[in-house]
Amino acid sequence: MAKKLYIKTYGCQMNVYDSARMADTLAPLGYVETDIVDDADMVVINTCHIREKAAEKVFSELGRLRRMKETRKSDQDKDLSIAVAGCVAQAEGEEIARRAPWVDVIVGPQAYHTLPELVSKLDPSSRRAVINTDFPVEDKFDFLPEEHTPRGPAAFLSVQEGCDKFCTFCVVPYTRGAEFSRPVKSIMDEAKRLIASGTVELSLLGQNVNAWHGEAEDGSTWNFGRLLYALAELDGLKRLRYTTSHPLDMHDTLYEAHANIPQLMPYLHLPVQSGSNRILSAMNRRHDRDTYFRIIDRLRDGRPDLALSGDFIVGFPGETDRDFADTLNLINTVNYASAYSFKYSPRPGTPAANEEMQVDEAVKSERLAGLQQVLAAQQRAFNHSKLDQVMDVLIERPANRVGQKAGRSPWMQAVHFNETAGAIGDIIPLKIVSATQNSLAGEPILSV
Ligand code: SAH
Ligand code: SF4
Ligand code: F3S
Secondary structure: OOEEEEEEEOOOHHHHHHHHHHHHHHHHHOEEEOOOHHHOOEEEEEEOOOOHHHHHHHHHHHHHHHHHHHHHHHHHOOOOEEEEEHHHHHHHHHHHHHHOOOOOEEEOOOOHHHHHHHHHOOOOOOOOOEEEOOOOOOOHHHOOOOOOOOOOOEEEEEOEEOOOOOOOOOOHHHHOOOOEEOOHHHHHHHHHHHHHOOOOEEEEEOOOHHHOOOEOOOOOEOOHHHHHHHHHOOOOOOEEEEEOOOHHHOOHHHHHHHHHOOOEOOEEEOOOEOOOHHHHHHOOOOOOHHHHHHHHHHHHHHOOOOEEEEEEEEOOOOOOHHHHHHHHHHHHHHOOOEEEEEEOOOOOOOHHHHOOOOOOHHHHHHHHHHHHHHHHHHHHHHHHOOOOOEEEEEEEEEOOOOOEEEEEOOOOOEEEEEOOOOOOOOEEEEEEEEEOOOEEEEEEOOOO
């Protein structure tokens, strides 16, 4: 009988992609995914270490799973296997094994292709997890089996892993390891398989996706812009996106791609973190605010309707009212369609965590609230600017509200509309009839 696998994913899109890939690795062992945790024979939690709150969730989740495992054992004499994957597993693997001895498997983001081997070593009587948090010399993508289930109309595809930038606040270079670019063929093959299974929109993923520089089949090295051009040639691929990009890795071919490739959607997530040159330098971002403005001007020259998104950190050590005002000023200059913002969270092992000039929690909260108010107003204004327009919407799934379907605009806005319009995977024109901060409502255009 099939064994049931439940995967809970925290963190970024790369983790979402990895979770699907982990399910692929376990499918040959007879594991079938379920949405119901109580049905599961194995639970994988795919974790995020980026901020303290994210990492803390893991231990409370593990507490719940321990109770579930014990109840199951006493009521049904049935085992539940528990695996911890992702960035907390990488950063705190040994601590998890010590603090949560009921965990069976611990696997890092670069080692999950070894899951079948780890799972086959499972010994329910053991009081010690099997751990693999190596950064193997081999490329995990060479060992992953093909996708087991279709990924749907809009799918993620990781092309780049890790990070060499070492921003002083960030754990990613430690949890995901050194920057690595998948070779062209491996990416193209996966893209073709996804398209053949019904995917029409691909989001290319990487912690610094535009730093990708992969080996082509003729032995030459391509840059990321070139990869976009090659993917745009694939029959059946209607939309392309990528995330997350770093300002330092913008390059000529990529600017040209935004101007010239119709499938490349007019939306870019380009985090800047702060608008203060002093703070940008302390963060080791290695560019200043004017460089960021120039990048955006050049992108908008080629694609005037480009919508921008970003990430911001408030309360980085040493941030003054003046620095914060510079961030607000940058936000007002750029005008974002959407953005994520966070209070600085000191992370063990990162340089900024040892800075003496930590900002008061109350000040952080106040600045975050101020910043989010400005960003929310920009997002509302952006969404309202689409009222009465007709736009193409990719239908992704049934909406949460009964009788409706949900999709995405070219600018990443969530759009909902009557379920009688189109089929999942179609791209249909809709007229936008209402807008809120978080979504749009559309109506089909009646053909005459
Ligand atoms: N590679 C991406 C971001 C990865 S992490 C980039 O370079 O832009 C996602 C976001 O989390 C970051 O952009 C940053 O805004 C936020 N973040 C990272 N470390 C953080 C920390 N220690 N405290 C608060 N926010 C953090
Ligand atoms: Fe973290 Fe900076 Fe690398 Fe982004 S570029 S993953 S913020 S170290
Ligand atoms: Fe979190 Fe790891 Fe992604 S720390 S943001 S899951 S790379």
